[in-house]
Amino acid sequence: MTEEWQRGFYRRSLEQRQTLLAHGRDLGPLGEAQLQINATPEHxxxxxxxxxxxxxxxxxVLGLVVNGQPYTVPMATEEPSVIAAASNGAxxxxxxxxxxxxxxxxxxxGQVVLQNVTDPDHVITDLLMHKAELLQLANAARPSMQKRGGGAVDLQIRPLGSFVSVDLLIDVQDAMGANSVNTMAEAVAAHLRENGYDVLTAILSNLADHSLVTVTCQVAFADLATAALDGETVAQRISALSNLAQVDPYRAATHNKGIMNGIDAAVLASxxxxxxIESGAHAYAAKGGHYRGLAVWTVGAEGLMGMLELPMPVGTVGGSIKLTPQSKLNYQISRIQSAKELAQVIASLGLAQNLAALRALATTGIQAGHMKLQYRSLALSVGATPAEVPTLVARLATENHVDAAKATALLREMRENE
Structure with missing residues (x-):
């Protein structure tokens, strides 16, 4: 049920919306001021x-080395352990x-999907006969892209029961490309409708399996060892965890979530x-009909070898890229110049993240390092000042059971004893 302050909300100015929200939700003067302080008028x-x-x-993340070049990579995330783990793996x-x-x-x-197809073979033959014409129509919808060396370069057709998917393969150069792909697909769809085809939809696919990045690495046994375990033993355990993620979708989901911890944070910052990227990665993980871990680790004669392959259709121009001052600054920090370079760096970061997570699982367990970082967030959430956080975190680390109530009680005790 719409409340009075919500009526016509989208028609209001930014200042009016902030005031209506503050009064409608009883945020008070401080709440309204906070809305205003954090706002960016351009948004x-x-x-x-x-x-x-x-x-x-x-x-x-500092010192991520990809193809012989060290990178400094901005990552945007609220998860305390993500950047620490990525740095460790890198x-x-x-x-x-x-x-x-x-x-x-x-x-x-770009998919143009036909429905109610009774004779798929005839339809496929007809479309392939007009392949050059369809590609020309697609490129005419975005002529500037073809002038830059990109554009629609191929067309593939997939029968799907009573559906037929006409897949345009489009080189979007350094752009993210979603809007261009959709525009080109809709141009082809309009032409097919005019020629009697029943077009269901025209839209890009986020399963960008023609934008795959393959990342590999080798880690010497000595760089995996702990005080309690030799490096080869750690490598064998990491390999076993990797094998488990290939056969168990429950493990694979968490395996891949760890990879995407790093990838999502870097993609957001870019x-x-x-x-x-997230949807494409998980779809690719299930492409064989069984959901599996995206990263694979095996043990060689001299160390642990890792491989990650996934779609990475990122761009460095267009869309929301460099829309904000912060994203512009992030490209100055990373000094990444092209979409291919960005894709390679982000995928490498995902493999680094996975290595750190699996090494933790194979040795001390995931919580040992994770909770030390989580304690800082917990301390802040219960009202500890920045000066109080180190002491409270040290106290929390000695407790067998930690939650907000325990943190609140310890903070109160600390203040009483000052």
Whole structure:
């Protein structure tokens, strides 16, 4: 049920929406002031019903070595252990030579789906006869892309029962490309409708399996060892965990979530669509009909070898990329110049993240390092000042059971004893 303050909300100015929200939700003067302080006026033009910015902490992974070049990579995330883990994995791999990343091609897919197809073979034959014409129509919808060396380069057709999917393969150059792909697919769809085809939809696919990045690395046994375990034993355990993620979708989901911890944070900081990357990665993980772990680790004669392959259709221009001052600054920090370079770096970061997570699982357990970082967030959430956080975290680390009530009680005790 719509409340009075919500009526016509989208028609209001930014200042009016902030005031209506503050009064409608009884946020008080401080709440309204906070909305105003965190707001970026330009963002009122970006999304509907804009009121303020939700800020996410950003940090850096240093010394991520990809194809022989060290990178400083901005990551935006609220998860305390993500950047620490990525840094840990990146450092171990760098000591053994770094990551090698390869991109064979970089093309997006625009689907034009036909329905109520009774004779798929006839339809496929007809469409293939007009392949050059359809590609020309697609490119005419975005002529500037073809002039830059990109555009629709191929067309593939897939029968899907009573459906037929006409897949346009489009080289979007350094752009994210979603809007261009959709425009080109809709141009082809309009032509097919005019020629009697029953077109159901025309839209890009986020399963960008023509934009695959393959990342490999090798980690020397010595760089995996702990005080209690030799490096080869750790490597064998990591390999076993990797094998488990290939046969058990329950383990694979968490295995891949760890990879995406790093990838999503880097994609968000780059101004790209992390949701598109996330959906494409999980779809690719299930491409064989069984959901599996995206990263694979095996033990060789001299160390642990890792491999990660997944779609990475990111861009460095267009869309929301470099829309904000922060995303512009992030490209100055990373010094990444092209979409291919960005894709290689982000995929390498995902493999680094996975290495750190599996090494923790194979040795001390995931909670040992994770909870030390979580305690800082917990301390802040119960009202500890920055000066009080180290002491409270040290106290929490000695407790067998930790929750908000325990943290609150310890903080109160600390203050009483000052």
């Amino acid at each position: 009122d033009l970006v999304i509907e019903n804009y009121v303020t910015d939700y800020r996410v902490p950003e940090g850096l 450092k171990r791999v760098a000591q053994s030579g770094g990551f090698t990343a390869v991109i064979q091609e970089r093309q997006m897919i 101004g790209n669509d992390w949701r598109a």
